[in-house]
Amino acid sequence: MRKQVLSLLLLALTGCATPKASFGAPTLGKDALATQIGEKPTPTSPPTGQQWLYGSAEGSIASAQVYKSMAQFVRAQALNRSAKMQVVLAEGSTPDTPRFESCGAKPLAAVFDADETLIWNVGAMRYMAEQGKDFDPFIWNAWEKSGAGKALAMPGAIEALKIMRDAGVTVIANTNRSAANAKGTEDALRMAGLGEFKHQETLYLMGDDAMGSSKDGRRAAIAAKYCIIALGGDQLGDFAQAFNMKSLSVADRRKLATHPAIANLWGNGWFLFSNPVYGPSIRGSYDEIFTSETKWAPAQ
């Protein structure tokens, strides 16, 4: 996630960091670390997206609902002995013309993003928000190294992973945290109660290959050893890098992600977790978010 966050948390959080300050006395962030993105007045309460995701009953239930249906799906797949296909797009195929390879006799696996999919980064998110910052890559790097014990398992995750592992499915994380901080991430996942993840066996990180923040190569590496029957993530890049093409407009990205050729995978092999706090989902002008056909004004 790190690279995405660097370029996108800005879009995501600028929307909410400032106005709360107008309810309180703004003070500048004071941490000693360098900031690559400008500082902001300290908000007196978290951004609305963080209130919904990390604090509300609705945010917790939304996560638990997805984990419940994902666990049911994975367990049913594991009990069903029929031949399986990978749910990862075959190399060179695209969401609008997908190909999927057969699994042969490979052992089953479920592959998850880490940040805001397996764990809530509440320690770092609170710290950066209280500092009035959208995102600080130095703070984030410190979080990857030392955040273990301060990150929370997402609601429903611990129960769902137990069901999957009990069904004989290997649980693997594929995250854009840095390979340089592998131990910190292994510790964060274990201390959140999610069990053991081992770098290059059940934990794939940015830097494991030369493809940067694209997870396609790591997915291919996992699919070479396992039959991936389910993918879980909060960003479309957790399913296929094609969704991150810079050339895609907001509408085209939505259209591609719901293309009839893959639409049936959502909730049925591909499982999306709601994250209204950061990521490529948080962008767009009024004309990009709303269509002209639905423009309305009250009668004067």
Next chain:
Amino acid sequence: MRKQVLSLLLLALTGCATPKASFGAPTLGKDALATQIGEKPTPTSPPTGQQWLYGSAEGSIASAQVYKSMAQFVRAQALNRSAKMQVVLAEGSTPDTPRFESCGAKPLAAVFDADETLIWNVGAMRYMAEQGKDFDPFIWNAWEKSGAGKALAMPGAIEALKIMRDAGVTVIANTNRSAANAKGTEDALRMAGLGEFKHQETLYLMGDDAMGSSKDGRRAAIAAKYCIIALGGDQLGDFAQAFNMKSLSVADRRKLATHPAIANLWGNGWFLFSNPVYGPSIRGSYDEIFTSETKWAPAQ
């Protein structure tokens, strides 16, 4: 929803309405209608929650995923001839000590909230945001009367309602839109492609009884005629009014909503749709949203 919106859209949208203005030239709202909540500089792009919900692929997929699993659940219940229980809390019972009545021979029904559950209020949401307003009850009232054709069916809703109706299940809306605007809401639902909803038969509105914005009485009235096998909504009040007790802290509300006595209902009779834009979910200070156990700071 109306009353909730009046008291809560404020909390929801203040977080995002102002800062975007700092990216553009703020101008005051100009609509001729009275405003009960103060105006704001016009933001140059929608609040982040609206970007995620109404514009992003992720927001659309989150809705479609819930509708897909809800349709599967309702269809399976309809095909299963065994005796059913209402999924509505029996009168006088609470989420922590729930009772559910048996359905006897009543016909099956699925009950939905309307706003941000069956339909996206994109016309009014864009208009109010562009006016720099959190919420304006006069504009909202005009929207209930004249918004038909400018509201969109939520992703997955049309397909899911067809599956439910084809399975012999009656689809009913229970919304806090005003009974005085019944025709406008009937028209909005029909013109969004969701089919026919008839006031006091398949459409229950605020003002149908003396309980104001509490939907408990309307749920009881529906349960007197139907076997309610599923509830869908974006706010906990769509499931039980007990979740709206003013005395509940953010943490207590989350605890009550995930109490072991009802936790299994989520995704299994009770279906929640993600709405990070407005509602009782959008509230809380840093100390209310984050626990002290997860407080973290980078090493200095």
